[in-house]
Every structure is written in C-alpha cells, then in structure tokens.
Amino acid sequence: MRYLSSLFLLILLILWGSCRNDFESGPSTGNVQFSTDTLFLDTVFTNIGSSTYSFRVYNRTNDDFTIPTIALERGESSNYRLNVDGIPGKSFENIQVLAKDSIFVFVETTTDITDQTTENEFLYTDRILFDTGTNQQDVDLVTLVRDAIFLFPSRDAMTGELESLPIGVGGDQVRIEGYVLEDNELTFTNEKPYVIYGYAAVPGGKTLTIEAGARVHFHANSGIIVAENGTLEINGALSTDPEVLENEVILQGDRLESRFSEISGQWGTIWLTAGSTGHTINHTTIKNATVGILMDSNDGGPNPTLTISNTQIYNSSNIGLLARTGNILGENLVINNAGLVSLNCSLGGVYNFNHCTFNNYKNFGNPFSDTPAVLIDNFIEIEGQPFSLDLIEANFTNCIIYGDKNFKLLFAKDDSKAFNYNFKNCLIRFNDFDNSFDDNPLYDFTNTSLFENVILNEDPDFKTPFENILNIGDDSAANGQATTPTSGTDILGTTRNTSAPDIGAYESVVFEEEEEGN
Known part of the structure; x- marks a missing residue:
C-alpha cells in the first residue's frame, strides 16, 4: 500500500507539472x-x-x-x-x-x-x-x-610590438612600455586632461612643465620617467575653492568612477632617475599610485635635486615618497596612507623637511601590521650584500610623524657610513611598550643633539585621517608647538602664527562639529 500511495503522489506531481508551461506566461x-x-x-x-x-x-x-x-x-x-x-x-x-x-x-x-x-x-x-x-x-x-589628450607608445607596423624604453645598463637592462616626449609635448596645460599609457619619458636636457590646474591621469603600469639631466616642474598654485581645487595639479589613475577615487596601486610612479636634476613640485596632489615619487641619487650639487612644497601624496600601495641617496627640500608636504611606508629616505642622502605631516594608517586590513610613517636608512642589500652610503643629514623641523600603531619612525643603520639626523619641535608616535628599543641609541629621545623639544605619543587631532583629511584641530598637541621664528603660510595658504605656529603642514582650526557644540 505504501508503494501504491507513493506511486499515486508521484503521478499527481507529474500531472501537475505537465499542466504548467513556464514558457507560456x-x-x-x-x-x-x-x-x-x-x-x-x-x-x-x-x-x-x-x-x-x-x-x-x-x-x-x-x-x-x-x-x-x-x-x-x-x-x-x-x-x-x-x-x-x-x-x-x-x-x-x-x-x-x-x-x-x-x-x-x-x-x-x-x-x-x-x-x-x-x-x-x-x-x-x-x-x-x-x-x-x-x-x-x-x-x-x-x-x-x-575629452582628453592621450599619450601612448606607438606600435611597430611590422612586428606589432609597442614602443619601449631601456632601463638599466649592460646585462641588467630591461625595457618597459613607454616613449620619449617630443618638444611639443613637454608642456601640460589645464585646457584638457592628459591620459598617459606606458611611461612618458622626459629626455635629457629637457624640462616637462605641468601648469597650474592641469589634470594628469595614468593607465595601469604607467607613469612619468625623467632621464639624466632632465627636469620636472609642476607649477600648481593655491586654489580658492577647496572642493574644486582649480589651481592644484592632480595626478591620479584614469578610472574616473567614484569607487576608484581612493583605491591604491592604480598606476606606477613619477620616477626621477639618477642624474635628473632641478625638480620642483608645488601645490600638487599625487594619489593612488604604486610609489608616488621614486627618486634615484642626488646630483652632487649644493642645491636640492627636488624641492617639493604644498603637496599631498595619498594612497600609495607601496611607498609614498622613496628617495635613494636623495637631495630633497620639503615644506608643507603631506604623505598619508601607504602600504609599506609613507616616506623612505634610503641609502643615505640629504634631506630637510619643515612643517610636514607624515602619517600612515594603511595596513590593508591586517590589524597586526605596523607600517611606519618615516623610515630612514643608509644601506640597501644587493644580492644579499649590503651597499651603503653616507646619510649626510636628515633634518625634520616642525613635523608630525604619526599613525594608528606604535612605531611610526624607524631607522636602519650601517655603522660603516655616516648616519646624521635631527628632529626638532616634532610630534612623533613611538610607543615602546615592552622597552625593546631601550638599548638602541638611535631611539634615545632624551639625546637633545638628536631630538630637541620632541612631543611623544600625543594626539595630533587629525580631522579624518582615513579619508586623507589631516587638518589638525584646536585641541591638537601640535597646536602652538612649532619652533619660531616662522613665516609664510601653511599648505592651505593660511598665514602662520608668528609667535606660536603649529607643528605640521596645517595651522589648527576649530572643526565644524566643535563649533556646533559651543
């Protein structure tokens, strides 16, 4: 009987299904x-x-x-x-x-x-x-x-291969997709955006000038490379509209959709190769690169190879500014959120930073990651062997070095070469909870020849650092603590308090939510 009942139910289901025709709705x-x-x-x-x-x-x-x-x-x-x-x-x-x-x-x-x-x-x-x-x-x-101006490598009509640039010498030479800019391509204006495929190369003896208000967009694995004796001049200017930034020069990826606006690693780098010289970058935003600026070697002269001011470098998947034996003068510079380190002064060099903010909250979702904001070293390893050069000087004055974990300032020293540095009137995050650095003289914050008037582990009161807004509030520990005399303006053009200026790239303000509460 059970068998007959089950058979009867099955027949009913088949008959019911045969009465339906899902394709005749x-x-x-x-x-x-x-x-x-x-x-x-x-x-x-x-x-x-x-x-x-x-x-x-x-x-x-x-x-x-x-x-x-x-x-x-x-x-x-x-x-x-x-x-x-x-x-x-x-x-x-x-x-x-x-x-x-x-x-x-x-x-x-x-x-x-x-x-x-x-x-x-x-x-x-x-x-x-x-x-x-x-x-x-x-x-x-x-x-x-x-509409945009597109710059891209040509394709060989016979082989179909894209134009490429030689990088390196001898057996170490490699080629990357790219092309040399012609004389009529060496000025970027603000009339139309520029979209770059591959690496646009500035030849020796030539200068690429990027005018105020220009917008430069890079496809994946693209960037700008400046050859020996070549020069990059980015001449941004102060903007009156903080939303539009009409005079700021902005360098970013070529995906304009809103969901790409803060994604790191969308393009390559601005590469200032060994022997390139006289670079100036002012009022510029560099965002979402692999390395924001890569700089190889100084030119040995008394003047900085790179003078960078009123500039922001955000969301680099690797390093914000990587200088190997660089010669840099930086003021009102902000570098925030990089996968490895915001600023890396590597393989010695000459560095002078004043009123800068170096911050790093980027850990790619790894809560145990402690990526520094500033890393200073005088050596690199090549095939397992150290190669070192003198750190002639690394001077940080009125700077914030901060982030969301404990050690935002790190050193790596080869004792065979000079290692000279000084931090004056800086706010630094360095929480040595387990005293693991007690015996390391590099981190002796009581040594006034290395650290003078340094504020440790106090809150800079950034507005929203995860969103790259690093203005400091009126309650900031950096408020009124910079060395004097100080003249000029902050990154936003605000005149600095000459008697009690603030540490970092921004003069402090009362945030809107605080105003509403008063």
Missing part, C-alpha cells in the same frame, strides 16, 4: 519595477570603456510574465551595450521574469566625444525601453564624457 502590462529609474555611469574619458553597471528588473506580481521587447532607444547606433539576463545585445524580445523574481540588466559604454560636440565634456544619454505603446516603461542612462 502572459505579457507584462506596464507593471515592471526597477531598482533605479536612472542609471548614472559616472564619468569616462572619450574612447575608454566604462566599468560595468547593473540594475534589477522585478516582477512583484504572483504570475510569471514576459516582457515583449527590451531595447535601447537609440537602437544599434547607441554607444551603450547591454546584457539582459545573460544575453548580450542592444535589443531583446520575449524576456521572461518569473513571479516574485527578478533579472539583472548590465550596462557599459564607450563614447567618442568628437562625434558629439566641440566642448571638452558632455552628457551622453539614452533610454532602455521596456515594451511599447501604453505599456512602455523606461530606465534612463546618463554618462558624463570628457
């Missing part, structure tokens, strides 16, 4: 619902494909239905591309959506601005039409497209 009647009525695809450069965006199409009724047509209003000429429920195309017929279910629609675009307008940017729009006539519904598509 009725048409939709204007009752489709969407997760959005307008899909914004963020900003893209002309002729560069966007990211893939998506929305959902819902059937919230109790019955299956079929959408008779789904199509782009511009038809086959549309610059948008669709994928509806796994099917690519620009128009579709009889797309079924089961009861209480949904499907995904994916959207991409690649748009040529020259076909649309003579302006530097425009809105490209279209609509996805669901059904026709009185049942028609739609989702709007909107993309801001920007």
Whole structure:
C-alpha cells in the first residue's frame, strides 16, 4: 500500500507539472519595477570603456510574465551595450521574469566625444525601453564624457610590438612600455586632461612643465620617467575653492568612477632617475599610485635635486615618497596612507623637511601590521650584500610623524657610513611598550643633539585621517608647538602664527562639529 500511495503522489506531481508551461506566461502590462529609474555611469574619458553597471528588473506580481521587447532607444547606433539576463545585445524580445523574481540588466559604454560636440565634456544619454505603446516603461542612462589628450607608445607596423624604453645598463637592462616626449609635448596645460599609457619619458636636457590646474591621469603600469639631466616642474598654485581645487595639479589613475577615487596601486610612479636634476613640485596632489615619487641619487650639487612644497601624496600601495641617496627640500608636504611606508629616505642622502605631516594608517586590513610613517636608512642589500652610503643629514623641523600603531619612525643603520639626523619641535608616535628599543641609541629621545623639544605619543587631532583629511584641530598637541621664528603660510595658504605656529603642514582650526557644540 505504501508503494501504491507513493506511486499515486508521484503521478499527481507529474500531472501537475505537465499542466504548467513556464514558457507560456502572459505579457507584462506596464507593471515592471526597477531598482533605479536612472542609471548614472559616472564619468569616462572619450574612447575608454566604462566599468560595468547593473540594475534589477522585478516582477512583484504572483504570475510569471514576459516582457515583449527590451531595447535601447537609440537602437544599434547607441554607444551603450547591454546584457539582459545573460544575453548580450542592444535589443531583446520575449524576456521572461518569473513571479516574485527578478533579472539583472548590465550596462557599459564607450563614447567618442568628437562625434558629439566641440566642448571638452558632455552628457551622453539614452533610454532602455521596456515594451511599447501604453505599456512602455523606461530606465534612463546618463554618462558624463570628457575629452582628453592621450599619450601612448606607438606600435611597430611590422612586428606589432609597442614602443619601449631601456632601463638599466649592460646585462641588467630591461625595457618597459613607454616613449620619449617630443618638444611639443613637454608642456601640460589645464585646457584638457592628459591620459598617459606606458611611461612618458622626459629626455635629457629637457624640462616637462605641468601648469597650474592641469589634470594628469595614468593607465595601469604607467607613469612619468625623467632621464639624466632632465627636469620636472609642476607649477600648481593655491586654489580658492577647496572642493574644486582649480589651481592644484592632480595626478591620479584614469578610472574616473567614484569607487576608484581612493583605491591604491592604480598606476606606477613619477620616477626621477639618477642624474635628473632641478625638480620642483608645488601645490600638487599625487594619489593612488604604486610609489608616488621614486627618486634615484642626488646630483652632487649644493642645491636640492627636488624641492617639493604644498603637496599631498595619498594612497600609495607601496611607498609614498622613496628617495635613494636623495637631495630633497620639503615644506608643507603631506604623505598619508601607504602600504609599506609613507616616506623612505634610503641609502643615505640629504634631506630637510619643515612643517610636514607624515602619517600612515594603511595596513590593508591586517590589524597586526605596523607600517611606519618615516623610515630612514643608509644601506640597501644587493644580492644579499649590503651597499651603503653616507646619510649626510636628515633634518625634520616642525613635523608630525604619526599613525594608528606604535612605531611610526624607524631607522636602519650601517655603522660603516655616516648616519646624521635631527628632529626638532616634532610630534612623533613611538610607543615602546615592552622597552625593546631601550638599548638602541638611535631611539634615545632624551639625546637633545638628536631630538630637541620632541612631543611623544600625543594626539595630533587629525580631522579624518582615513579619508586623507589631516587638518589638525584646536585641541591638537601640535597646536602652538612649532619652533619660531616662522613665516609664510601653511599648505592651505593660511598665514602662520608668528609667535606660536603649529607643528605640521596645517595651522589648527576649530572643526565644524566643535563649533556646533559651543
């Protein structure tokens, strides 16, 4: 009997299933619902494909239905591309959506601005039409497209290989994708953004000048490389609008979508090679690189190889500023959030930093990581053997060296070479809880010939350091503690207090939330 009962139930299920026909559902009647009525695809450069965006199409009724047509209003000429429920195309017929279910629609675009307008940017729009006539519904598509100047390596017509640059000498030489900038390419203006593929090389004896307000974007594994006797001049200026930063020079990746705005490692580096000289960087933001600035060797002269001021370097996946035997003068410099170290003064050199902020909260999700803000050394290892040079001087005056873990300042010394450094009126985070550095004279903060008027482990009261906003509040331990006399302005152009200036790149302010509480 049990067998007969089970057989009877099975027959009923088969008969019930045979009465259903999931492929003969009725048409939709204007009752489709969407997760959005307008899909914004963020900003893209002309002729560069966007990211893939998506929305959902819902059937919230109790019955299956079929959408008779789904199509782009511009038809086959549309610059948008669709994928509806796994099917690519620009128009579709009889797309079924089961009861209480949904499907995904994916959207991409690649748009040529020259076909649309003579302006530097425009809105490209279209609509996805669901059904026709009185049942028609739609989702709007909107993309801001920007024109740009594209710089990229040429491709050999015979071999198909991309142009490349030789790096190194002899058997150690390698080649990287890149090209030498022509004379008519050695001035970047603010008229249009620049998009660089590969490494744009500044030849010896030439200067690349980047004017105030210029925007330079780099594709993955791209950057700028300055050859021996070449020079980089970035001439940003103080902006009046802190949101727009109209006079700031900004160097970043070429993905303009908002979700890429703070992602590190999107491009390579600004590489100032050995023998390049006379570099100046002012009012510049360098963000989301692998190494923000890589500098090899000073030029042996009395003047700095690099003078960098009023500049911010953020979100480097490796190092913010890496100088090997560098000769650097820095003022009002902010370096924040790097995967390894914010500032690395390596293999000796000459360094003078005044009113700078070096901070590091970046640990890539590893709560046990303690990445320093500043690392100073006078040697590197080559094939397991140390190679060392004199640290002639490393002077930090009125600087903040801080972060979210214990040891934000670290040294690595080869005793066979000079190792000269001095910190004056600096705020430093160095929490030696287990006294592991007690016997190391490099960290003797009571030695006034090395550390003078240093503030240890006090709160700088940054506004939102994880978001790269390192303004200090009125309650900061750095407030009024800088050495005097001090003249000039901070990184924002605020005149410094001549009698009691603040440590770091910013003069302190009362944060808005504090004002509201008063």
